[in-house]
Amino acid sequence: MQIKGHIFKYGDDINTDVIFPGRYTYVSMSSEELATHALEDLDPLFSKEVRKGDVIVAGKNFGMGSSREQAATSLVACGIGAIIAKSFSRIFFRNAINNGLLVIIQKDVYDIAEKNDLVEIDTENGIIKVNGKVFPFSPYPAHLMDIIEAGGLLNLVKRKLHEGS
Amino acid sequence: MGKEMKKTFVEKVLNGKQGEIVEVSPDFILSHDNTRAIRDKFLKLGIDRIKDNKKPVIVLDHTIPAANEKYASNHKIIREFVNEQGIEYFYDINSKGGICHQVLSEKGFALPGAIILGADSHTTTYGAFGAFSAGIGRSEVAALWAMDSIWLRVPESIKIVIHGKPRPYISAKDIVLYIIGKIKADGALYKSIEFSGNVVEEMSIASRMVLTNMAAEMGAKNAYIMPDKKTLDYVDSIHKKAFIPVYPDEGCDYERVLEFDVSEIEPQVAFPHNVDNVRSIEDAEGIEVNQVLLGTCTNGRLEDLSRAAQVISGRRVSEHVRFLVIPASWEIYRQALKQGILSTLIDAGAVILNSGCGPCLGAHMGILAKGEKVASTSNRNFKGRMGSTEAEIYLVSPETAAATAIEGKIANPRKYL
Ligand code: SF4
Numbered sequence: 001m002q003i004k005g006h007i008f009k010y011g012d013d014i015n016t017d018v019i020f021p022g023r024y025t026y027v028s029m030s031s032e033e034l035a036t037h038a039l040e041d042l043d044p045l046f047s048k049e050v051r052k053g054d055v056i057v058a059g060k061n062f063g064m065g066s067s068r069e070q071a072a073t074s075l076v077a078c079g080i081g082a083i084i085a086k087s088f089s090r091i092f093f094r095n096a097i098n099n100g101l102l103v104i105i106q107k108d109v110y111d112i113a114e115k116n117d118l119v120e121i122d123t124e125n126g127i128i129k130v131n132g133k134v135f136p137f138s139p140y141p142a143h144l145m146d147i148i149e150a151g152g153l154l155n156l157v158k159r160k161l162h163e164g165s
Numbered sequence: 166m167g168k169e170m171k172k173t174f175v176e177k178v179l180n181g182k183q184g185e186i187v188e189v190s191p192d193f194i195l196s197h198d199n200t201r202a203i204r205d206k207f208l209k210l211g212i213d214r215i216k217d218n219k220k221p222v223i224v225l226d227h228t229i230p231a232a233n234e235k236y237a238s239n240h241k242i243i244r245e246f247v248n249e250q251g252i253e254y255f256y257d258i259n260s261k262g263g264i265c266h267q268v269l270s271e272k273g274f275a276l277p278g279a280i281i282l283g284a285d286s287h288t289t290t291y292g293a294f295g296a297f298s299a300g301i302g303r304s305e306v307a308a309l310w311a312m313d314s315i316w317l318r319v320p321e322s323i324k325i326v327i328h329g330k331p332r333p334y335i336s337a338k339d340i341v342l343y344i345i346g347k348i349k350a351d352g353a354l355y356k357s358i359e360f361s362g363n364v365v366e367e368m369s370i371a372s373r374m375v376l377t378n379m380a381a382e383m384g385a386k387n388a389y390i391m392p393d394k395k396t397l398d399y400v401d402s403i404h405k406k407a408f409i410p411v412y413p414d415e416g417c418d419y420e421r422v423l424e425f426d427v428s429e430i431e432p433q434v435a436f437p438h439n440v441d442n443v444r445s446i447e448d449a450e451g452i453e454v455n456q457v458l459l460g461t462c463t464n465g466r467l468e469d470l471s472r473a474a475q476v477i478s479g480r481r482v483s484e485h486v487r488f489l490v491i492p493a494s495w496e497i498y499r500q501a502l503k504q505g506i507l508s509t510l511i512d513a514g515a516v517i518l519n520s521g522c523g524p525c526l527g528a529h530m531g532i533l534a535k536g537e538k539v540a541s542t543s544n545r546n547f548k549g550r551m552g553s554t555e556a557e558i559y560l561v562s563p564e565t566a567a568a569t570a571i572e573g574k575i576a577n578p579r580k581y582l
Contacts, residue, residue: 061351061354064351064354069302069304087354087355088355089351089354089355089384090354090355090384090386091302093318093355094301094302094305095302097316098302098304098305138184140186141186143188143316144186144316147316153304153305153308154206154209154210154304154307154308157210157307157308157311157312158210158211160312161210161211161212161311161312162211
């Protein structure tokens with residue numbers, strides 16, 4: 001999979017409350033609506049500026065806090081292609097992958113990337129290119145890439161079950 | 166070369182290196198009242214059979230008996246699903262059940278070297294038996310039912326060594342709160358914790374379960390305690406399947422080793438509204454409470470009830486306090502009944518409730534009003550967890566809970582033991 005887009009950059013400990021506010025968690029929403037609230041309390045311009053394939057670069061512990069799955073699905077809904085962070089909170093990390101969102105642990109990109117820089121990600125070779133520099137990351141094993149390419153765990157399971165029968 | 170060969174517990178049990186992503190097929194898959202939501206996701210997959218119906222373990226515990234019609238129909242749909250699927254391990258609302266984590270432990274699912282995944286964050290508890298156990302999401306349980314396999318990232322490990330000679334009125338709860346206060350709620354984020362040291366070795370199985378249960382509150386993926394003779398004796402007559410204990414190699418690669426000497430600590434209290442907001446009891450003594458809760462998957466076992474009874478025996482619960490006691494399972498309920506522990510508590514003025522989660526998650530049986538305060542032996546004190554968002558939850562040990570019930574304000578159990 002190849003991802004190409006512009007960078008949005010945020011700091012450490014971005015919690016699920018600012019990614020997707022608690023006041024909406026029990027309201028059922030269409031994916032368009034979900035997209036309009038992504039990162040609303042951290043960066044009100046985000047949902048207006050973001051384009052399909054854009055990439056979030058962040059510091060440590062991205063996605064800390066509650067287990068709400070909308071933190072991942074709202075970012076998927078607005079077209080985010082990947083998140084590159086120094087580390088992720090555990091439940092967010094799982095929710096992201098299981099909803100088809102590529103999350104990459106890479107510690108060095110943060111220091112040289114700035115907002116709006118162009119970034120390219122090559123998942124097969126485990127390479128991130130930004131500002132003329134190349135950063136390696138451990139590529140996902142094939143079956144995890146399958147989840148992401150299928151657009152999430154349950155989609156993949158469904159496909160496998162029906163292929164098998 | 167030698168060094169690379171040494172493996173941590175999780176590297177062995179999950180068969181992969183730290184940071185690697187592996188596919189695993191668990192021994193058991195836990196769900197509780199949330200089985201209804203998981204079933205809905207499962208049915209959307211367009212198949213009608215669970216791949217291996219000997220793996221799900223379903224325990225009704227969160228809101229039992231049903232508090233209203235919504236819960237009742239939820240339970241009903243779960244029962245129908247269990248029948249349709251021929252699920253063998255189902256613990257309904259009867260005297261075989263109790264809180265899921267206690268039931269899985271005492272019915273022989275929590276086994277050394279086993280892999281147990283569950284749709285509940287305190288699934289970490291079974292590490293007290295040397296199992297690998299971790300919480301997962303509801304979609305993931307649905308996927309597991311369908312495919313019998315799931316991906317996991319092999320976490321880095323932190324070794325926590327607890328040594329010293331704790332004072333006689335100090336319990337495992339004080340020790341784990343003390344550690345959480347030091348390393349904080351994200352201190353073990355995504356990590357595997359291995360608890361060891363002379364204090365852990367000397368602990369009963371029930372006390373070890375307090376440590377692994379509360380590991381979830383440090384952000385850990387799982388927690389582990391080396392199985393020893395005590396563990397093997399405990400599971401000997403109850404185990405649901407064959408098992409092979411797994412031990413870390415000596416000299417394996419820990420991300421950090423943390424040492425705690427607990428000889429000098431006093432009872433610990435987690436103040437509202439975070440589990441890591443921990444202070445020593447001197448700062449809490451005298452805070453008036455309206456309710457005391459003794460129970461939950463953290464501290465509702467026989468030794469907890471018996472220690473509390475020891476504190477309160479021959480005394481009276483303060484008139485200003487509602488002292489609620491919930492044995493963690495019906496097995497414990499029965500033993501506490503036989504040993505006279507329940508009558509000691511009742512004679513003092515306690516109210517014994519049926520086994521289940523009760524007010525721990527704020528659904529029923531002891532909800533707090535605005536402005537009320539509770540001293541609770543549970544594991545979470547987030548805002549609104551037990552009712553009003555303007556109520557305050559103080560997390561304490563069973564001994565401190567009993568002393569608090571007597572005085573009507575948070576009290577050090579030292580003088581009663
Ligand atoms: S007793 Fe509380 S923490 Fe334990 S399983 Fe029930 S709701 Fe969760």
